[in-house]
Amino acid sequence: xxxxxxxxxxxxxxxxxxxxxxxxxxxxxxxxxxxxxxxxxxxxxxxxxxxxxxxxxxxxxxxxxxxxxxxxxxxxxxxxxxxxxxxxxxxxxxxxxxxxxxxxxxxxxxxxxxxxxxxxxxxxxxxxxxxxxxxxxxxxxxxxxxxxxxxxxxxxxxxxxxxxxxxxxxxxxxxxxxxxxxxxxxxxxxxxxxxxxxxxxxxxxxxxxxxxxxxxxxxxxxxxxxxxxxxxxxxxxxxxxxxxxxxxxxxxxxxxxxxxxxxxxxxxxxxxxxxxxxxxxxxxxxxxxxxxxxxxxxxxxxxxxxxxxxxxxxxxxxxxxxxxxxxxxxxxxxxxxxxxxxxxxxxxxxxxxxxxxxxxxxxxxxxxxxxxxxxxxxxxxxxxxxxxxxxxxxxxxxxxxxxxxxxxxxxxxxxxxxxxxxxxxxxxxxxxxxxxxxxxxxxxxxxxxxxxxxxxxxxxxxxxxxxxxxxxxxxxxxxxxxxxxxxxxxxxxxxxxxxxxxxxxxxxxxxxxxxxxxxxxxxxxxxxxxxxxxxxxxxxxxxxxxxxxxxxxxxxxxxxxxxxxxxxxxxxxxxxxxxxxxxxxxxxxxxxxxxxxxxxxxxxxxxxxxxxxxxxxxxxxxxxxxxxxxxxxxxxxxxxxxxxxxx
Numbered sequence: 001x002x003x004x005x006x007x008x009x010x011x012x013x014x015x016x017x018x019x020x021x022x023x024x025x026x027x028x029x030x031x032x033x034x035x036x037x038x039x040x041x042x043x044x045x046x047x048x049x050x051x052x053x054x055x056x057x058x059x060x061x062x063x064x065x066x067x068x069x070x071x072x073x074x075x076x077x078x079x080x081x082x083x084x085x086x087x088x089x090x091x092x093x094x095x096x097x098x099x100x101x102x103x104x105x106x107x108x109x110x111x112x113x114x115x116x117x118x119x120x121x122x123x124x125x126x127x128x129x130x131x132x133x134x135x136x137x138x139x140x141x142x143x144x145x146x147x148x149x150x151x152x153x154x155x156x157x158x159x160x161x162x163x164x165x166x167x168x169x170x171x172x173x174x175x176x177x178x179x180x181x182x183x184x185x186x187x188x189x190x191x192x193x194x195x196x197x198x199x200x201x202x203x204x205x206x207x208x209x210x211x212x213x214x215x216x217x218x219x220x221x222x223x224x225x226x227x228x229x230x231x232x233x234x235x236x237x238x239x240x241x242x243x244x245x246x247x248x249x250x251x252x253x254x255x256x257x258x259x260x261x262x263x264x265x266x267x268x269x270x271x272x273x274x275x276x277x278x279x280x281x282x283x284x285x286x287x288x289x290x291x292x293x294x295x296x297x298x299x300x301x302x303x304x305x306x307x308x309x310x311x312x313x314x315x316x317x318x319x320x321x322x323x324x325x326x327x328x329x330x331x332x333x334x335x336x337x338x339x340x341x342x343x344x345x346x347x348x349x350x351x352x353x354x355x356x357x358x359x360x361x362x363x364x365x366x367x368x369x370x371x372x373x374x375x376x377x378x379x380x381x382x383x384x385x386x387x388x389x390x391x392x393x394x395x396x397x398x399x400x401x402x403x404x405x406x407x408x409x410x411x412x413x414x415x416x417x418x419x420x421x422x423x424x425x426x427x428x429x430x431x432x433x434x435x436x437x438x439x440x441x442x443x444x445x446x447x448x449x450x451x452x453x454x455x456x457x458x459x460x461x462x463x464x465x466x467x468x469x470x471x472x473x474x475x476x477x478x479x480x481x482x483x484x485x486x487x488x489x490x491x492x493x494x495x496x497x498x499x500x501x502x503x504x505x506x507x508x509x510x511x512x513x514x515x516x517x518x519x520x521x522x523x524x525x526x527x528x529x530x531x532x533x534x535x536x537x538x539x540x541x542x543x544x545x546x547x548x549x550x551x552x553x554x555x556x557x558x559x560x561x562x563x564x565x566x567x568x569x570x571x572x573x574x575x576x577x578x579x580x581x582x583x584x585x586x587x588x589x590x591x592x593x594x595x596x597x598x599x600x601x602x603x604x605x606x607x608x609x610x611x612x613x614x615x616x617x618x619x620x621x622x623x624x625x626x627x628x629x630x631x632x633x634x635x636x637x638x639x640x641x642x643x644x645x646x647x
Contacts, residue, residue: 022348029352060278066291068195071202075361086307092249099258107267108289122375123273130442141376147431156411179408201356208353229312253538260541268436271364316488370399426537430464433544446580447561456552
């Protein structure tokens with residue numbers, strides 16, 4: 001870097017470097033996003049029902065929906081956060097991609113076959129169907145809304161880090177601008193506008209990061225040189241088999257994180273649920289999962305690689321430690337403006353990519369929050385029960401707008417709370433872990449009753465929130481970043497040389513070679529110790545799921561588990577239901593007392609009753625095949641159901 005002129009540093013970030021070409025490219029993204037909303041609103045004017053607005057009439061094409069699902073998960077948080085994690089902590093995190101495969105398989109083969117045939121609009125309708133509890137349904141809806149608002153607030157804050165690095169636009173201006181644009185096109189266009197805007201934004205996000213990565217690789221002499229530099233800096237690590245939960249990234253923790261992210265961000269997440277059920281058939285919905293997984297590997301792979309490229313560029317002059325950037329997550333925006341600002345339009349393309357990631361996520365969550373508020377809270381109120389489709393659609397549009405306004409306020413409050421990826425997964429994992437646990441309990445543990453689900457999810461939620469608050473107060477979980485160096489920075493080069501020469505002269509030329517320009521580690525941030533608050537953020541979400549399953553099972557056993565005859569086949573996984581019925585019979589056989597002696601006449605009566613029962617079972621089997629939907633059994637007892645009393 002000797003002889004190069006460093007850009008001016010203003011309050012830790014670069015001054016404005018946007019050119020007219022950059023502004024044109026950036027503005028085009030905003031215009032296209034708003035235009036998609038206007039186009040869909042104009043095309044479907046006068047014909048939009050609530051179902052059409054929220055689910056696209058359940059006739060959406062597969063490929064755009066798959067890209068939309070990908071865009072809802074791959075946000076600016078991952079675009080900026082993944083490179084930062086790799087830059088500071090190495091490549092171990094990349095193995096969470098393997099964990100996502102397991103999570104997607106569970107979603108595809110266990111969860112969707114139960115949820116899709118129910119034809120739900122809000123996924124929280126399932127909770128009421130399964131546990132017969134409106135209270136639990138509303139609690140779960142509130143938890144989803146809380147998680148979505150937090151995610152949207154962080155998402156609005158994320159691109160401000162990029163835009164403030166290359167323009168004079170302040171953070172609050174960035175948040176307000178993006179919130180207004182997103183509010184406009186999701187309010188007038190509905191889910192179709194969101195899906196097709198997601199396609200444009202997701203592709204732009206991928207292309208923007210790919211172009212930056214390829215150009216920097218070329219400047220460094222190719223991917224082989226990047227990999228070699230990363231190896232020398234200790235960034236290449238894939239199989240850290242340390243079982244300790246206090247290590248930030250290990251093979252085990254990244255597998256857990258990947259599986260959890262797939263389930264919580266795709267499976268039990270209202271924005272993605274609306275897309276998974278917006279196609280015609282279950283098989284198409286399952287194919288969405290496959291396409292999503294392929295796309296996730298490609299996009300996240302590029303994001304991870306960009307982190308290695310950034311480290312290779314700044315191996316001798318870390319911009320965060322040297323004060324060139326104020327936040328660790330500004331590594332990629334700084335790289336673009338520092339090394340590629342001589343190429344017109346690259347800065348605008350990258351910032352547009354960041355904004356594309358944010359807009360795709362915000363639009364998904366904004367539309368979803370409006371959906372659950374209407375379906376779970378307002379639709380069944382007496383005042384709204386008889387309104388027509390046009391009126392109800394206008395209400396949902398108003399809710400979408402209000403949702404974005406609330407998210408803007410939260411975005412303005414997000415500040416000094418750690419790196420984006422760590423912050424997002426810690427907070428969202430703490431909130432949504434128990435929520436995901438409710439659905440897993442409902443689908444896979446047929447014995448859990450209403451009391452168990454309420455107590456289990458509530459205690460798991462309180463435990464997770466306690467951990468998060470404890471970490472914030474105590475500063476627990478502070479990671480140890482890998483070595484960083486500032487010896488190659490121009491402002492340090494002469495000082496380092498002069499100091500080193502003086503030390504050599506004073507020491508009589510002893511250890512002459514020790515002062516040379518080998519990379520020196522910046523002091524690492526030490527954690528507060530191996531306490532419960534220092535457990536890796538990778539376990540935040542799975543802790544809520546495990547606690548929900550264990551506590552709900554214990555409470556259900558103590559208060560009386562759901563009997564097999566009380567199960568409705570459509571709301572429980574079929575394999576789990578069959579296993580539970582066999583287990584129930586085994587327990588009954590083991591706990592039953594020795595049968596009393598009977599007379600021949602009584603024995604004959606029991607045999608006749610057995611034949612009658614078999615006839616009834618055969619009759620029920622024939623009737624069930626003619627009508628697969630469960631009949632309304634009301635408050636019938638198990639004996640009445642088994643005897644066909646309510647058939």
